[in-house]
Amino acid sequence: MTEYNFAYLDEQTKRMIRRAILKGLAIPGYQVPFASREMPMPYGWGTGGVQVSAAVLTPKDTFKVIDQGADDTTNAVSIRTFFQRTAGVATTTATSDATVIQTRHRIPEEPLHEGQILVYQVPIPEPLRFLEPRESETRKMHSLEEYGLMHVKLYEDISRHGHIATSYAYPVKVEGRYVTDPSPIPKFDNPKLGDMAAIQLFGAGREQRIYALPPYTQVVSLDFQDHPFEASKADHPCGMCGATDSYLDELIIDDAGGRMFVCSDTDYCEARQAAGHKGKDAA
Amino acid sequence: MINLSDVSKTFTLHNQGSAVIKVISNVSFAVVPGECVALTGASGAGKSTLMRMIYGNYLTQAGQIRIGGLNIVQAEPRDVIKLRRDVLGYVSQFLRVVPRVPTRDVVAEPLRALGIPEIDAHDRASALLKQLNIPERLWSLSPTTFSGGEQQRVNIARGFAHAYPAMLLDEPTASLDAANREVVLSLIEDAKARGAAIIGIFHDEAARAQVCDREIDVAQFTPGLAA
Amino acid sequence: MTPLLSVQGITKRYGAHIGCTDVSFDLYPGEVMGIVGESGSGKSTLLNCMAGHLTPDAGQVVFDTRTEGPRDTIIMSEPERRMLGRTDWAFVHQHARDGLRMGVSAGGNVGERLMAVGERHYGDIRDKATDWLGRVEIDASRVDDRPTTFSGGMQQRLQIARNLVTGPRLVFMDEPTGGLDVSVQARLLDLLRGLVRDMGLSAIIVTHDLAVVRFLADRLMVMKSGRVVEAGLTDQVLDDPQHAYSQLLVSSVLQV
Numbered sequence: 001m002t003e004y005n006f007a008y009l010d011e012q013t014k015r016m017i018r019r020a021i022l023k024g025l026a027i028p029g030y031q032v033p034f035a036s037r038e039m040p041m042p043y044g045w046g047t048g049g050v051q052v053s054a055a056v057l058t059p060k061d062t063f064k065v066i067d068q069g070a071d072d073t074t075n076a077v078s079i080r081t082f083f084q085r086t087a088g089v090a091t092t093t094a095t096s097d098a099t100v101i102q103t104r105h106r107i108p109e110e111p112l113h114e115g116q117i118l119v120y121q122v123p124i125p126e127p128l129r130f131l132e133p134r135e136s137e138t139r140k141m142h143s144l145e146e147y148g149l150m151h152v153k154l155y156e157d158i159s160r161h162g163h164i165a166t167s168y169a170y171p172v173k174v175e176g177r178y179v180t181d182p183s184p185i186p187k188f189d190n191p192k193l194g195d196m197a198a199i200q201l202f203g204a205g206r207e208q209r210i211y212a213l214p215p216y217t218q219v220v221s222l223d224f225q226d227h228p229f230e231a232s233k234a235d236h237p238c239g240m241c242g243a244t245d246s247y248l249d250e251l252i253i254d255d256a257g258g259r260m261f262v263c264s265d266t267d268y269c270e271a272r273q274a275a276g277h278k279g280k281d282a283a
Numbered sequence: 284m285i286n287l288s289d290v291s292k293t294f295t296l297h298n299q300g301s302a303v304i305k306v307i308s309n310v311s312f313a314v315v316p317g318e319c320v321a322l323t324g325a326s327g328a329g330k331s332t333l334m335r336m337i338y339g340n341y342l343t344q345a346g347q348i349r350i351g352g353l354n355i356v357q358a359e360p361r362d363v364i365k366l367r368r369d370v371l372g373y374v375s376q377f378l379r380v381v382p383r384v385p386t387r388d389v390v391a392e393p394l395r396a397l398g399i400p401e402i403d404a405h406d407r408a409s410a411l412l413k414q415l416n417i418p419e420r421l422w423s424l425s426p427t428t429f430s431g432g433e434q435q436r437v438n439i440a441r442g443f444a445h446a447y448p449a450m451l452l453d454e455p456t457a458s459l460d461a462a463n464r465e466v467v468l469s470l471i472e473d474a475k476a477r478g479a480a481i482i483g484i485f486h487d488e489a490a491r492a493q494v495c496d497r498e499i500d501v502a503q504f505t506p507g508l509a510a
Numbered sequence: 511m512t513p514l515l516s517v518q519g520i521t522k523r524y525g526a527h528i529g530c531t532d533v534s535f536d537l538y539p540g541e542v543m544g545i546v547g548e549s550g551s552g553k554s555t556l557l558n559c560m561a562g563h564l565t566p567d568a569g570q571v572v573f574d575t576r577t578e579g580p581r582d583t584i585i586m587s588e589p590e591r592r593m594l595g596r597t598d599w600a601f602v603h604q605h606a607r608d609g610l611r612m613g614v615s616a617g618g619n620v621g622e623r624l625m626a627v628g629e630r631h632y633g634d635i636r637d638k639a640t641d642w643l644g645r646v647e648i649d650a651s652r653v654d655d656r657p658t659t660f661s662g663g664m665q666q667r668l669q670i671a672r673n674l675v676t677g678p679r680l681v682f683m684d685e686p687t688g689g690l691d692v693s694v695q696a697r698l699l700d701l702l703r704g705l706v707r708d709m710g711l712s713a714i715i716v717t718h719d720l721a722v723v724r725f726l727a728d729r730l731m732v733m734k735s736g737r738v739v740e741a742g743l744t745d746q747v748l749d750d751p752q753h754a755y756s757q758l759l760v761s762s763v764l765q766v
Contacts, residue, residue: 131611144589148596148626152611152618155625158632159615159654224632297754298761339743341750360729360743361538381703381725382696396707 007054007087013037017055017210021201024212029174030142031125036208046079046104047205049121053102056117056201057083062090064098069106069247069264076104093267105168107189109246109268112198114215120183122204125211127171127181147179150222158227167232172219179222180211187221188233188247194219236261239281241272284449284480285314285337290346290356292336305506306332310346312499316448319471319481321491324501330484333501334451337482338373339363350449368396372450374442376457378426378434386429387412387422390440397445404444411440415466432458443470450474452483456490468494512574514539514680514712515560520569522555528736529555533569535731535741539679542706542713544723544744546759547733553716554684556733560714561601561682562591573598573680596626600673604685606665609672610657616643616668617653623676642671646701663694667701674705681706681713687722699725720763724748732756 005011013035020034039047057063063083067076071093079102080091092098095108102119112118128138131149141149150171157165170187172194174180182193183202193200193213200213213219223229234248239260246268248261260281263269273282290310296302307329314320322330335341337348343356351370353362367373372393380389387408394404412422415436421429426437435458442450452471456464464487471494474481485491491498513536522529530552537543545553558564560571562583570582576598583591595601603609610619620639621629629635640650646667648660657665666686673681686702687695703726706713715726723730723744730744732755740753751757 131614144592146592146626148622148624151625151630152614152622155621155632155635156614156618159617159636223630225630226633294750295752297757335749340745342742342746342752361541363743364541364728379724381700382693384700 004086006059007057007083007089008040009037009051009054013051014055017051020210021052021055021212024201024210025199025214027178028213028217029178029180029211031209031211033208034210036205039205040082041078043206044123045075046102046121048203048207048210049102049104049119049205050079050082050203051205052119052201052203052210053079053083053100054087056119057087057089057100059087059089061099062092062097063087064092064095064101065103066101066106066108066265066267067104068249069108070266072266094271095265095267105184105186106247106264107185107192109243109263109265110271111192112196114197116198118196118198118200120185120200120202122181122183122202122207122209124169125181125202125204125207125209127169127179142178145177147173150179151224154222154224154227158224164223164227164229170229171222173222174213175218176220180219182219186233186247187229188231190219190221190229191231193217234261237279238263238269238272239279241269241277241282242279243269243272243277284316284351285482286347286349287312287337288347288349290333290336290343290348292332292341292344307336307501307504308506310504314449314480314482316478316480317475318497319475319483319495321495321498322482322484322501323491323498324505328500328502329505330501331453333504334453334482334484338371338451339367368393370448372442372445372447374439374450374452374455376435376454378438378441380426382427383425385423386417386426386437389426389437390444393441393445407444408440411443412437414470415440416463432460432463435459436463439467439470443474446474446477446479448479450479450481452481452485454484454486456485456487464490511538512580513537513572514541514574515714516570516572516580517560518570518572520556520559520566520571522552522559522564522566528552529564530559530733530736533731533738535738537680537712537714539712540710541729542711542715542727543729543731544727545714545716545731545733546718546720546723548718548759551733552736553733555736557682557684557714557716561599562595563601596623597676598679600676600678600681602666602669602673602681602683602686604688606657606662606669609669610665612658613656615654615656616648616660619657619668619672620675623672627676638675639671642675643668645705646671647697661694662690663698666690666694666698670702670705674709674711677709679712681711683713683715683717685717685719686715687719688717695722702726720748720760732759 017034020032024032039050065076065080067073083089084091095110100117104121126138128149131153132138154164168186169181169184170190172180172182195216197215202211221229237244240262246263249264250259250261252259288311291308292306294304324330336343339355348355353366390408391404417436426434439455455467468490515537518534520533521531533556547553559566571584572580573583574580617636617639620642621635624635640653643650648664657668687698727744730747731738732740734755740756748760751760
């Protein structure tokens, strides 16, 4: 690999990103602006996550990429291949073997351990954006802790649907200070954000923001006293491995509306099947 | 209750060559509780001007006008407003209301401003409207569409809703029929009986004779008219 | 008695142009003051300086806070001033869409200030919002509708409800009846007058409509070229104006 610098980005860029990451870790939940680079993939395909991964990867790391929990989707495969080629690092699909995991829309089912880094791809880092379009105003709201607006969004949900219908990118408050967008993970994953042993880094390439949660950070999902937060999932066991504690994808399997539910975390599902667990739809 | 000493007023018309017109000079008189004093004089003598000065509606250039201890000439706006709410009532010739407000609310408003509960204020308003022969079916309508006489009676009902210790009446019986005129005169006599100090302008000489204890000819204070 | 608001020597320049200069007055609890003047007279600049939307070049805006007594809001920290802005102060914009969140339901609009001061019980927030819709004569069945589906008058009433729900003590109003039909104006004026009386509100109303101040304001300030040329009791200033400009202003109104 002589054509590219290690992990594609030049060292100065990586230093700049690392500084942003360190600042983010020092101020959990705070969105740190950084000079996002053009990457050899379109915005929306994980340019923020890729830059963060590039900045934290070392030659000894083992890299895993998941997209909606799966290791085998286009996006996951191409990013994994990208770092195989540009950094020459080892890759894996096993959650526990990975030292750096880049993810889109999920947190792995298997609890992460100390020493691991979870890198999130973030499309819109500003949780207040949909109600307050002015960046100058949302920054002020963060700096002054004016977060009433966030509850207006949840209020609207309840008034329209009878319950908080926000099911992904569910806003959280970090260490009692910053209201933060956890990226579009299902709210089922929200409880895993808090008190996690691994480092969590969030990169938004188009929006040029990095934020972070150091290990064992307090993260609380926003709610109302009479409408408390609930981490919900489809009320089925996994059709392949029979797990009842994992987040499920619903698959339509024929033209007659037949469907099955399977773990969205493919590594978790395969590990369980290898250990002999069997769901009702398993061949 | 009402004391005027050495009161003078000029109008300066800046947009008409800065003409300065002296309208009232050196007025002094007093009205005690239970007394009704009529202001007389020819049209243009300054009766209404003087009355508006006493109400604080026109600015007084010199002298003092004391009502219940407050010198209205130098008082802060909020003190004048408090005085008008609690002490000094004024029945003008013209009804001025917000469109669409029902007649009964218009009449009850002075009482509501004093913090009297809506029910009680409405009771008092209803009684006055009945006394002044305003048909009950009109009470829920805005008075803006009423006839001149009806508007005048609504105005009087509003002016008498609260038992002010001092009252200014500008032509209260004008444009009223005989029966309603009697009602208004009895309201004035009731007010006197409870100790109100009243200053009135009445073109109706019989009415003036019936309720007023003395007359003050305003012409004597009007520069150019006196002599 | 301590004034609720004491304005001292407020001056705001835009380069060489004077926005407003050396304006001082005291406003007492329960008082409603009108500020009139033609376009460009500096009345809106003054209002925005007082409400903290603009920083004046000189002067003080001393507000009698609930907990700490009189404080100069100009030198107060921004979080404190913004906190005032959503608790004890209210600001009614001329255009309701400047004061409302058009993409949020009526209930959410009214509830926002409650949530901003920490209310976290959905049922309570909704009940209060519904109650306030009633007070501004909006049917409770519209609580989940967005203001985009409301008429101009309803939007303005919703804006008022949204502002008054936290029980402010001082309301700034910028042409509150501007842009509304005459019939709708009257209804709004009546509503405002009732709310001011029942809640004991103090208010500062900027308008060029003399009829509005006659009905709502106890006191009046007339502004011209950034200066206050006359001030006093509303009906006295309107019926016996002393300054040349006030006389011109009053005599320029068409009689209906």
